[in-house]
Amino acid sequence: xxxxxxxxxxxxxxxxxxxxxxxxxxxxxxxxxxxxxxxxxxxxxxxxxxxxxxxxxxxxxxxxxxxxxxxxxxxxxxxxxxxxxxxxxxxxxxxxxxxxxxxxxxxxxxxxxxxxxxxxxxxxxxxxxxxxxxxxxxxxxxxxxxxxxxxxxxxxxxxxxxxxxxxxxxxxxxxxxxxxxxxxxxxxxxxxxxxxxxxxxxxxxxxxxxxxxxxxxxxxxxxxxxxxxxxxxxxxxxxxxxxxxxxxxxxxxxxxxxxxxxxxxxxxxxxxxxxxxxxxxxxxxx
Amino acid sequence: xxxxxxxxxxxxxxxxxxxxxxxxxxxxxxxxxxxxxxxxxxxxxxxxxxxxxxxxxxxxxxxxxxxxxxxxxxxxxxxxxxxxxxxxxxxxxxxxxxxxxxxxxxxxxxxxxxxxxxxxxxxxxxxxxxxxxxxxxxxxxxxxxxxxxxxxxxxxxxxxxxxxxxxxxxxxxxxxxxxxxxxxxxxxxxxxxxxxxxxxxxxxxxxxxxxxxxxxxxxxxxxxxxxxxxxxxxxxxxxxxxxxxxxxxxxxxxxxxxxxxxxxxxxxxxxxxxxxxxxxxxxxxxxxxxxxxxxxxxxxxxxxxxxxxxxxxxxxxxxxxxxxxxxxxxxxxxxxxxxxxxxxxxxxxxxxxxxxxxxxxxxxxxxxxxxxxxxxxxxxxxxxxxxxxxxxxxxxxxxxxxxxxxxxxxxxxxxxxxxxxxxxxxxxxxxxxxxxxxxxxxxxxxxxxxxxxxxxxxxxxxxxxxxxxxxxxxxxxxxxxxxxxxxxxxxxxxxxxxxxxxxxxxxxxxxxxxxxxxxxxxxxxxxxxxxxxxxxxxxxxxxxxxxxxxxxxxxxxxx
Numbered sequence: 128x129x130x131x132x133x134x135x136x137x138x139x140x141x142x143x144x145x146x147x148x149x150x151x152x153x154x155x156x157x158x159x160x161x162x163x164x165x166x167x168x169x170x171x172x173x174x175x176x177x178x179x180x181x182x183x184x185x186x187x188x189x190x191x192x193x194x195x196x197x198x199x200x201x202x203x204x205x206x207x208x209x210x211x212x213x214x215x216x217x218x219x220x221x222x223x224x225x226x227x228x229x230x231x232x233x234x235x236x237x238x239x240x241x242x243x244x245x246x247x248x249x250x251x252x253x254x255x256x257x258x259x260x261x262x263x264x265x266x267x268x269x270x271x272x273x274x275x276x277x278x279x280x281x282x283x284x285x286x287x288x289x290x291x292x293x294x295x296x297x298x299x300x301x302x303x304x305x306x307x308x309x310x311x312x313x314x315x316x317x318x319x320x321x322x323x324x325x326x327x328x329x330x331x332x333x334x335x336x337x338x339x340x341x342x343x344x345x346x347x348x349x350x351x352x353x354x355x356x357x358x359x360x361x362x363x364x365x366x367x368x369x370x371x372x373x374x375x376x377x378x379x380x381x382x383x384x385x386x387x388x389x390x391x392x393x394x395x396x397x398x399x400x401x402x403x404x405x406x407x408x409x410x411x412x413x
Numbered sequence: 414x415x416x417x418x419x420x421x422x423x424x425x426x427x428x429x430x431x432x433x434x435x436x437x438x439x440x441x442x443x444x445x446x447x448x449x450x451x452x453x454x455x456x457x458x459x460x461x462x463x464x465x466x467x468x469x470x471x472x473x474x475x476x477x478x479x480x481x482x483x484x485x486x487x488x489x490x491x492x493x494x495x496x497x498x499x500x501x502x503x504x505x506x507x508x509x510x511x512x513x514x515x516x517x518x519x520x521x522x523x524x525x526x527x528x529x530x531x532x533x534x535x536x537x538x539x540x541x542x543x544x545x546x547x548x549x550x551x552x553x554x555x556x557x558x559x560x561x562x563x564x565x566x567x568x569x570x571x572x573x574x575x576x577x578x579x580x581x582x583x584x585x586x587x588x589x590x591x592x593x594x595x596x597x598x599x600x601x602x603x604x605x606x607x608x609x610x611x612x613x614x615x616x617x618x619x620x621x622x623x624x625x626x627x628x629x630x631x632x633x634x635x636x637x638x639x640x641x642x643x644x645x646x647x648x649x650x651x652x653x654x655x656x657x658x659x660x661x662x663x664x665x666x667x668x669x670x671x672x673x674x675x676x677x678x679x680x681x682x683x684x685x686x687x688x689x690x691x692x693x694x695x696x697x698x699x700x701x702x703x704x705x706x707x708x709x710x711x712x713x714x715x716x717x718x719x720x721x722x723x724x725x726x727x728x729x730x731x732x733x734x735x736x737x738x739x740x741x742x743x744x745x746x747x748x749x750x751x752x753x754x755x756x757x758x759x760x761x762x763x764x765x766x767x768x769x770x771x772x773x774x775x776x777x778x779x780x781x782x783x784x785x786x787x788x789x790x791x792x793x794x795x796x797x798x799x800x801x802x803x804x805x806x807x808x809x810x811x812x813x814x815x816x817x818x819x820x821x822x823x824x825x826x827x828x829x830x831x832x833x834x835x836x837x838x839x840x841x842x843x844x845x846x847x848x849x850x851x852x853x854x855x856x857x858x859x860x861x862x863x864x865x866x867x868x869x870x871x872x873x874x875x876x877x878x879x880x881x882x883x884x885x886x887x888x889x890x891x892x893x894x895x896x897x898x899x900x901x902x903x904x905x906x907x908x909x910x911x912x913x914x915x916x917x918x919x920x921x922x923x924x925x926x927x928x929x930x931x932x933x934x935x936x937x938x939x940x941x942x943x944x945x946x947x948x949x950x951x952x953x954x955x956x957x958x959x960x961x962x963x964x965x966x967x968x969x970x971x972x
Contacts, residue, residue: 140836165822166816166817166819166820166822167816167817169669169816171665174827179836182826182835182836185822186822187816187817187822187823187824188822188823188824188825188826188834189665189668189695189825190825190826190827190828190836191661191664191691191695191827192661192687192688192691192827195657195658195661195687195688195691197658198653198654198657198658198659198661198662198665199661199662199664199665199668200665201651201662201665202623202625202661202662202663202664202665202666202667202668202669202671202673203665203666203668203669203816204665204669205623205649205651205662205665205666205669205671206623206665206666206667206668206669206670206671207669207670207671207815207816207817209817210669210816210817227654227655227658228654228657228658228661230654231653231654231658235651380651384649384650384651385649387643387644387649387650388643388644388647388648388649388650389644389647390622390647390649394669394670394671394817394818395622395623395649395666395669395670395671395672396669396670396671396793396815396818398620398622398647399788400617400618400620400646400788400789401645401646401647402618402784402786403786404645404646405614405617405618405646405784406784408614408642408645409604409614409784412604412605412606412610413601413602413603413604413605413781
C-alpha cells in the first residue's frame with residue numbers, strides 16, 4: 128500500500144524479515160490514513176537499527192545521537208508546537224542510553240509520540256543484552272545469561288503518570304496500526320512500546336514467542352484506573368497489549384512554557400526582540 | 414590623599430555580605446565614585462568564610478587588588494581568612510581584643526551596637542554607614558537606598574543602624590581615607606553590570622528565546638537572569654535533567670527555528686561534548702555559555718580559573734568548525750553574547766561564550782551605550798520541494814531550512830550524509846561533506862576580532878578573557894614605557910589578522926589564570942614565540958597590585 132510518507136530507498140540497512148519493516152509500514156499507513164502532512168511531521172531518532180526508521184520515510188528527520196532523541200524532540204516541539212513530533216528508537220536507545228531522558232520526558236509531558244521498538248536485544252552492536260532482555264538470556268557478553276532484572280517501561284511510565292501508555296506487537300498489524308493512530312491522535316506524551324522480533328540476534332523472543340506471549344486487553348479494561356493499570360503492567364508471560372494507561376488530562380510542556388513566558392503559540396522563529404523593553408530594562412541597572 | 418580605596422567585607426554565608434555590597438556599591442556610585450566589586454566564597458549554603466571587595470576611585474577601576482585599605486570582618490574566621498591582605502596601613506573595624514594585628518584598629522563592637530537597636534543582623538548596615546562616612550560620603554544617600562530596598566520594621570531598623578554607623582564615622586574625626594569624588598558625575602549615570610548580566614542582556618539582544626540548562630556554579634546566574642526576564646522578552650525556560658539533555662533540547666529548538674542557549678561550567682560542558690560534535694556534523698547552530706571554575710572534576714566549585722580554554726576548543730569527537738569567544742568585561746559580555754547568536758545562525762556552528770567565576774560575579778562600571786535595534790538577521794530560508802539541507806556551495810554554507818516552513822523536507826543526520834541529509838558510507842560524499850563543513854573555517858576566520866594593541870612598546874603583555882582590565886591596571890602601575898597590551902576576546906579560530914602583530918619580533922609575555930598556559934600553547938602552535946608567562950591557578954583571579962609586581966620582575970629580565 129502506498130502512502131504520502133513513502134520514500135524510495137535503494138539501500139536499507141535492516142536484515143530481511145526484520146520486525147522494523149512492519150513497524151515502518153504500520154507507521155506510514157497510520158500517519159497517511161490520519162491525513163497528516165509530511166511537511167508538518169518530524170521524526171527524531173537516536174542510534175540503533177530502529178532509529179534508522181525516519182531514513183526510510185518521507186518526513187522531516189533529525190537522526191541524532193544514541194539515547195538523545197527525547198530531549199531533542201522536546202526542543203523541536205517547544206520551538207514549533209504546530210508540528211507533529213515523533214521520537215523513535217529501540218529499547219537500548221530509549222531505555223538504556225536514554226533512560227534519564229525517558230523519565231524526564233514523561234514528567235514534562237510534551238505533546239510527542241515516543242515509539243520504542245522493543246526486541247529485548249541489541250541489534251546494531253550484535254546481540255548483547257538490552258534493558259528489556261529477560262533474565263537468563265544468553266549473549267556473547269552475558270555468557271551465563273542476563274543476571275539483572277529487566278526494565279519495565281510500562282510500569283515505569285505509569286508510575287510517572289505518563290499521559291498515555293500503550294503496548295502493541297509489530298506482528299499484529301491491525302492492533303499495531305490502531306494503537307499508533309491512538310498515539311498520534313493523543314495530545315500529550317505517549318509511550319508506545321512495540322514488541323518486535325529480532326530475527327538475527329534474539330533466538331529466544333522470536334515472532335512465535337511474542338505471538339504466544341501477548342494478549343489483547345478486553346474492551347472492559349479501564350485504562351484510567353491507575354492502580355489496576357500498574358498491576359497489569361507488572362504481569363508478564365503473557366503480556367497484555369493495548370492502551371494500558373491514560374492519565375487525567377494535563378497541560379503539555381509547550382503550552383506551559385508559553386504561558387509562563389507570556390508567549391503566543393507561534394513558532395519561535397517568528398518572535399522578535401523588543402529592543403525598547405531591553406533599553407528600559409537595562410536602565411534599571413544604572 | 415589616595416587615588417583609590419579598597420574595602421573588604423568578610424563574613425560567613427548568611428551574614429549579609431551581599432546586602433552590604435549592594436548598599437555600598439549603589440551608594441558610592443551615587444556619590445560620584447567609580448566603583449568595582451568582586452567576591453570570593455566557599456562552597457557552602459551557610460557558614461564558611463567569604464569576602465567581598467569593593468574598590469572606589471575618581472577614575473575607572475575595573476580590577477581587584479590584594480591589598481586592603483579598610484577591612485570589616487563580620488566574624489573571626491573571615492579575619493584569619495583574609496589576614497594576608499592586611500598591612501600596617503589597613504584600617505580594621507573590629508572590637509579590640511578580638512584580633513591581633515599590626516594594623517590600625519578602629520575599636521567598635523558592631524554586633525553589640527546592632528543588638529542594642531534590636532537585631533545583630535543589622536551590624537552589616539552599621540558597617541556600611543561607617544565605611545561610607547569614613548570616606549566622606551553623605552549617609553543620606555544610603556538612607557535613600559535602604560528606603561528603596563526595604564519596608565516597614567526592617568526599613569526602620571536599617572535607618573537606625575545607618576544613623577549609628579554615621580555617628581561612629583563622625584566621631585572618628587579624621588578623614589583618613591577620604592578621596593575625591595568625580596565631580597563630572599558621569600560615573601553616576603553608568604550602568605553597573607556583572608559579567609552574568611552582560612551575557613544575559615546580550616543573549617536577549619541576540620534573539621534568545623529558549624534556555625535549557627542544568628544548574629552549575631558559576632554559570633547558573635545567566636540561567637536565573639533569563640528566567641527572571643522570560644516574561645518580559647518571551648523566553649521559554651526549562652531546567653534539564655542533565656547537561657546532555659540541556660544541549661540536545663537546545664539543538665532541537667535551533668533545528669525547529671528557535672534561538673537557544675545552554676549554560677554550564679567545565680564539568681557540565683564535558684558532558685555536552687557529544688552534543689557539540691552533533692552540532693558540528695549536523696550543522697545545527699548552538700550557543701553555550703561556559704563559565705569556568707577550577708577543575709579537574711569538582712575542583713574548586715565556587716572559584717575562578719581560565720582552565721577550560723582547551724576543553725572548549727577541543728571537546729567533541731571529530732573535526733568541525735566552532736567559535737570560542739572570551740569577553741573581558743560586562744560590555745564585551747553583552748556584545749559577544751549577542752554576536753554568538755548571530756555567528757551560530759550564520760555559520761551553523763556551535764559558539765561558546767567562555768567566561769569564568771571572577772567575571773560572572775564581579776560588577777563593573779559600564780558606560781551607557783545605544784543598543785542597535787536591528788532584529789537578528791533572518792538566516793532561515795523558506796524551502797522549496799527539492800530542498801537539500803546539505804547542498805554543496807562555494808563557501809561551505811548550505812542554506813538552512815526548518816520543518817514546517819516551505820515545501821521541502823529538512824533531513825538532518827548525525828551519520829555522514831548526502832546533500833539531501835540521508836545516511837551514506839560513500840567515501841566521495843564523505844570527502845565532499847567534510848570538506849564543505851571545514852571550509853566554513855575560512856569564512857569564520859574573516860570574522861575574527863582583531864585585538865587593538867594599547868601602546869606601541871616592543872614588549873607585548875598579552876591576555877585573553879576575564880584578565881583584560883587586571884592586566885591593564887597592572888601595566889599602568891608598572892609604568893614601563895616599553896610595554897604594549899593586547900587582549901584577545903576571540904580565541905578560536907585564530908586568524909592571521911590577529912596573529913600578524915605578534916610576528917613582528919616583539920617580546921611577548923602571556924598572562925593567564927591557569928597552570929599550563931593554554932593560550933600560550935595555542936599561540937606556539939601558530940608559530941608565535943613566547944618570551945615569558947605569568948600564570949596563576951590557586952582558584953583566585955589575578956590582583957592588579959600582585960600582578961604588577963610579577964610583571965615588573967618579568968620585565969626586568971627583558972632588556
